Amino acid sequence: MKKISQITLIFTLLVTLVCSQFAVNISPAQASGNDPLGLKAEAAILLDAKTGKILYEKNADKVLGVASMSKMMTEYIVLESIKEGKITWDQKVNINEYVHNLSKAPGLSNIGLTQGESYTVKELYQAMAIFSGNAATVALAEVVGGSEKNFITLMNKKAKELGLKDYKFVNSSGLNNSNLLGQIPAGGPNEENVMTARDMATLAFRLLHDFPEVLETSSMSKLKFRDGKEYPNFNWMLPGLIFEYDGVDGLKTGSTDFAGYGFTATAKRGDQRFISVVMKSTSKNERFTDTTKILDYAFSTFDTEKVVKKDYQPKKQGTIAVDKGKEDQVKLKTNKSIDLVIEKGTAKDYKPVVVIDKKKLNEDGELVAPIKKGEKIGYVTVQSETNNYGFLTKDGEKLASADLVAAEDVEKANWFVLSMRAVGGFFGNVWDSVSSMVKGWF
Structure with missing residues (x-):
C-alpha cells in the first residue's frame, strides 16, 4: 500500500508540473478564449465594407443594448422614404407638445425644438445624425410612420428584411422607455432596443451600400443649427475632435446605463473602407480607444489582394x-x-x-x-x-x-454528324459486346 501511495504521489507531482508548464506557455488571450486585441468592450466586430467579409469578432452574437446606435435604423428608413418619394428633405414638420417637451427633458441628448414651429426633414435628420437629437428622431418617426408606434413596426419589419437575426426595437431613438415621458410606443416601461454586434454591423453594411449619402451628414464634425448654436458630433474620431482618426467619416455613437457606451465606426483610406462596432464599453473614451485599436489593426494587417x-x-x-x-x-x-x-x-x-x-x-x-x-x-x-x-x-x-x-x-x-455518331456508337457497343463474349470463351 505504501509503494502504491508513493507512485500516486509521484504521478500527481508530474501532472501538476506539466500543467503548470502548459499554463505558462499559453497567452492570457488563449487561456481565457478572449480576443487578441485586448479590447475592453464586451462585444466587437470588424469587416471589409465592400464585401462584408468579417476580419475579426468578439462576442459578436451576444444580445446587448444599442442605445442611440439604433438611430441608424431610423436613418435607413428616412433615407428610403425620401428615395421612394414618401417624404422630401424640404418637407415641413410641425412640432407637437410631446416632441417639444422631450426636446427639453433634462439629461437627454437634444436640440431644443419649439412647439408649433416647423422644421424641415433635413434639419431634423441632421439634429438626429450629428447631435443624436432624441426629440428630432421621434418627430421624424411620426412623419414617416404617422406615429412612433407605427414606426416601430416599420423598424422591426425592416430589420428582418435586412437580414438581422437577434434584435428588438421598442422606440425610434434608442432611449430607455422610462425616459419617454410616459409616451411608450412599444415594449415595457423600462425596455430598450437590443441587437448583437453582428446585427449592428449588418445594419451599417446595408446603410452604407444602399444609401452612401449617409456619409454626407455623419462626416460633419459640427452642426450649426437655426438657433444660432453650434453642436459637436458625438463621434469624437472625426476631424478636429478629441480622438481624430485619419479616414473616419461615420457612423453613430450611443450610450445609456443599460447599454453602456457603443460606437459603430467606418473609415476609409485610399480605396479601402472598414466598418467596426464596439458595444458595452465602460466609458466614453474607452469606446474610441477600442475603435482605434480595431482600425489600427485593420489598416496595418489587411489589404486587397488578388486571390484568383x-x-x-x-x-x-x-x-x-x-x-x-x-x-x-x-x-x-x-x-x-x-x-x-x-x-x-x-x-x-x-x-x-x-x-x-x-x-x-x-x-x-x-x-x-x-x-x-x-x-x-x-x-x-x-x-x-x-x-x-x-x-x-x-x-x-x-x-x-x-x-x-x-x-x-x-x-x-x-x-448528319449526330447520325454518324449514333451509328458509330451503336457499332462500338456491338464491338464491345462481341469482344467481351469472345474473351469469355478463353
Missing part, C-alpha cells in the same frame, strides 16, 4: 463534356478576378472552389450544345483555413466570387 486571376482556368474542372456539339468538350474560365481584403501575404492560403450549375447539365453530367462564349456555367469562390469568420451576408459572399464561363463557342452538330 481573371481568365483563371481550373485545373480539375477547366473543361466539361458537351453533348450534341461540334466539339465534345468546352474550356471554362473566370470572367473576372477575385480580389479580397485579406491578411497581407496570405493570398496563397486561399484555394479556388468551383461550383457548376447543375441546371445546365443533362442527366449524364454534360452540357448540351449550342454553347455561347461567355455563357455562365457556374462560379468560382475561395476557401481558406486561416480565416473562418466568413461573410456577413450572402450578398457579400457573392461579391467574393467570379462567374465561370465558357471560353469559346460550341455550335450544335448537324443531323
